[in-house]
Amino acid sequence: xxxxxxxxxxxxxxxxxxxxxxTFLRSAAGxxxxxxxxxxxxxxxxxxxxxPTPPTTPTPSPAASAQQDLDVLNFALNLExxxxxxxxxxVYGQGLPDVATAGGNGQAGGAVTGGRQVTFTDPVVAQYARxxxxxxAAHVNFLRSVLGSAAVAQPAINIDGGANGAFTAAARAxxxxxxxxxFDPYASDENFLLGAFIFEDVGVSAYKGASPxxxxxxxxxxxxxxxxxxxxxxxxxxxxxxxxxxxTPSLMLAQSAGKISDARDSxxxxxxxxQGILGPDATQSNIVPTDANGIAYSxxxxxxxxxxxxxxxxxxxxxxxxxxxxxxxxxxxxxA
Numbered sequence: 001x002x003x004x005x006x007x008x009x010x011x012x013x014x015x016x017x018x019x020x021x022x023t024f025l026r027s028a029a030g031x032x033x034x035x036x037x038x039x040x041x042x043x044x045x046x047x048x049x050x051x052p053t054p055p056t057t058p059t060p061s062p063a064a065s066a067q068q069d070l071d072v073l074n075f076a077l078n079l080e081x082x083x084x085x086x087x088x089x090x091v092y093g094q095g096l097p098d099v100a101t102a103g104g105n106g107q108a109g110g111a112v113t114g115g116r117q118v119t120f121t122d123p124v125v126a127q128y129a130r131x132x133x134x135x136x137a138a139h140v141n142f143l144r145s146v147l148g149s150a151a152v153a154q155p156a157i158n159i160d161g162g163a164n165g166a167f168t169a170a171a172r173a174x175x176x177x178x179x180x181x182x183f184d185p186y187a188s189d190e191n192f193l194l195g196a197f198i199f200e201d202v203g204v205s206a207y208k209g210a211s212p213x214x215x216x217x218x219x220x221x222x223x224x225x226x227x228x229x230x231x232x233x234x235x236x237x238x239x240x241x242x243x244x245x246x247x248t249p250s251l252m253l254a255q256s257a258g259k260i261s262d263a264r265d266s267x268x269x270x271x272x273x274x275q276g277i278l279g280p281d282a283t284q285s286n287i288v289p290t291d292a293n294g295i296a297y298s299x300x301x302x303x304x305x306x307x308x309x310x311x312x313x314x315x316x317x318x319x320x321x322x323x324x325x326x327x328x329x330x331x332x333x334x335x336a
Contacts (some may be wrong), residue, residue: 104315114160
């Protein structure tokens with residue numbers, strides 16, 4: 001079976017598995033909106049003799065909350081487009097089909113620059129890559145199905161490892177390569193893992209940071225499920241990088257991961273949250289980056305965009321998204 005046929009089968013199987021879940025989510029969202037409307041009607045009823053106590057802080061209207069939920073889910077969808085295109089192209093040598101990148105309004109998805117099939121030499125890395133690629137493609141389809149006609153189209157994406165590619169820009173900024181060097185994440189198993197490391201930790205902190213912005217509990221539960229999957233992916237990538245670094249110290253994988261971590265930290269503001277994979281001494285790894293309470297850290301949407309735009313400034317595009325992401329949340333934070 002060809003790689004193209006395999007990819008199509010994966011996408012079709014994932015769509016069938018999500019059919020019932022999609023119906024449930026839409027029903028639950030409708031019920032939530034209906035309940036909000038009924039509450040408003042009850043509050044305005046002439047038969048309601050009780051006097052409600054005014055809230056101490058303004059409460060968003062159901063319509064405003066619903067729109068914010070859609071904005072957050074679309075923000076997540078942009079990130080999933082990026083991850084899925086990277087993994088699917090690395091595994092299969094081709095990207096997502098056009099039907100999976102068009103907006104709910106019919107707008108065509110943006111072009112993808114770069115990306116090619118990796119010639120994996122380690123079967124463990126190859127198998128992990130296939131699993132993550134399937135998950136990320138499923139995340140795209142799932143979010144698109146939940147959003148329906150409100151789903152944004154895929155923005156223009158740069159996942160190139162050439163001299164003008166976003167991966168090279170990120171590696172130069174981190175000091176993984178020199179100021180004129182290039183970083184090709186498709187050149188080897190190890191480079192692929194470092195490329196994945198750039199994305200996965202950001203995805204985990206993005207979902208955790210965005211979760212308080214979601215008011216619909218059904219959407220929140222779905223986002224929590226994606227967060228858990230992304231955390232598994234991040235832990236897996238960090239584990240394999242750490243193990244390969246122990247096996248072949250000359251590859252300097254842990255050191256490169258540390259430089260990438262430091263670069264992310266420098267982009268998203270003054271706090272020192274991001275962590276590499278080395279522990280405090282040679283007897284301990286740092287596979288799970290947490291605070292003193294063992295809790296994973298969060299990033300705001302603006303901080304996430306600082307990293308994927310590769311800039312400390314408040315911008316609406318750059319780096320892996322040359323023209324910015326699509327939707328209402330699209331400006332990076334001023335973290336200079």
